[in-house]
Amino acid sequence: MASGPLSTRRRIETLKTARTPARKRLDVQGFRPQSSSPVVFIDPGPNLVQFFVGVGAALSPAYRPVFFSRQVKSRSLLRRLGQDVYPRRRSGSVESWPEGIRIDPEQLIARLRKASDRELVRQRAPVFCWLVRELDRFLEAIRPSGVFLWNGSGLAAATTEQLARARGIPLLFGENGYLPNTLQLDPKGVNAFASIGLQMRLADIQVLRYSEQQLQEFDSLIAGYRSGQPSIRSEPQGGRIRPSLTAYLIQSWIDWRQRPRSIRANTLIPRSMPVLPERFVFFPLQVRNDSQLIVHSPLYGNRLDAAIGDLVQALREIDPALRLVVKLHPADLKKTDYDPVARAFPEVVWVGGGDVRTILKRADCVITVNSTVGIEGMIFGKPVVTLGQNFYVREGLVYPVRDRDALTPQLRRALREPLNEALVGQYLRYLYFFAFVHAHWRDHSPESVRNLAERMVEIIRQQTTSGVGA
Secondary structure (H helix, E strand, C coil), X not given: CCCCCCCHHXXXXXXXXXXXXXXXXXXXXXXXXXXXXXXXXXXXXXXXXXXXXXXXXXXXXXXXXXXXXXXXXXXXXXXXXXXXXXXXCCCCCXXXXXXXXXXXXHXXXXXXXXXXXXXXXXXXXXXXXXXXXXXXXXXXXXXXXXXXXXXXXXXXXXXXXXXXXXXXCCEEEEEECCCCCCEEEECCCCHHHCCHHHHCCHHHHHCCCCCHHHHHHHHHHHHHHHCCCCCCCECCCCCCCCCCHHHHHHHHHHHHHHCCCCCCCCCCCCCCCCCCCCCEEEEECCCCCCHHHHCCCCCCCCCHHHHXXXXXXXXXXXXXXXXXXXXXXXXXXCCCCCHHHHHHCCCCEEXXXXXXXXXXXXXXXXXXXXXXXXXXXXXXXXXXXXXXXXXXXXXXXXXXXXXXXXXXXXXXXXXXXXXXXXXXXXXXXXXXXXXXXXXXXXXXXXXXXXXXXXXXXXXXXXXXXXXXXX
């Protein structure tokens, strides 16, 4: 077993039984250290703010939250929730690079999701120089005990990662989990960057033991997902706080300027669920500008049309009677036009809407670049072929395709080899009980908030003890 920063084996030893279930705006120049150590949250989106304010409060008494935010609605929410907000202005520009600050531009570009952000870095644009300066001043003045980054592919988050690592500050990366009511929290990154895939060998995961209570809890979770049971949602105590009207208006104007124009797209693809073939493999598409494709898909990038073409050819070689079912991502319906691909491959069955579980139940095999649907395929007991990178892309668990010539033989293996149901079940339990946190930003219950806060404290202290934060 490769040892990881989270000391998973130690956590497993202690968790083998069921789990028990008004300040002023920050002036960095005048910042005065307090008895509790600061943990900074970098650029949380408005949907996340109120949950993370609750998590920040739950870090007390050892830690307290400080927020760096450039987003209009997030800044408004933070002020209404009585939080310190930095920087004083949400944007600015400086013509020269801040003196004494070192950033690896190629490493930074490789982390960024947005093409516009990558271009700002390449050009050392004034707005980027300003952001680097402000983040550096912020970290120097606050001297946090930990830095929380949601996803890590935004410009502020990825820049902060480099600045924090240079100072030896513990990092915490958060993202939605791959099982219901869970979040990722990892010191290395999320998705393919996460240390989840490095902490334990599959052979060690396969022999983990669980209490009867844990097994019942997990079985109930999986049964609920398969049956369409919605994820847990609970409102914050005292109700949800809304941004100011001014913040709404400003953000609407910014969104209007930046939003890509809707296009007439996917007119050949039905929005309702079509009659599914008797036998088929399922390829759910992902959002073309998502970080999963931009950052973690070296084989196809976001050229999902090329992947579809290769899959069609592979199925012709393996079994012409086996159909390919492709489902559009709902967030991409009016952004990416797949009509030309539908015309080029009339044998493909296209799905423009409906519940993915309906398709998963019937599929012979699931093919994904690297999305959550890979885990969902495992939940439904299907073999999974992966075309990209992620923490669950492990030989023996799925069928990784790392070059295009390997697609046909790997798909053939997936369709012919018996599924190792025992390993899949143990891996899903490992994710649920050890890798993920039982929390979600839509669930403001005290348990959800406390679970994330406790894991954050655990990771910060483990990194500090190991010398990362020294």
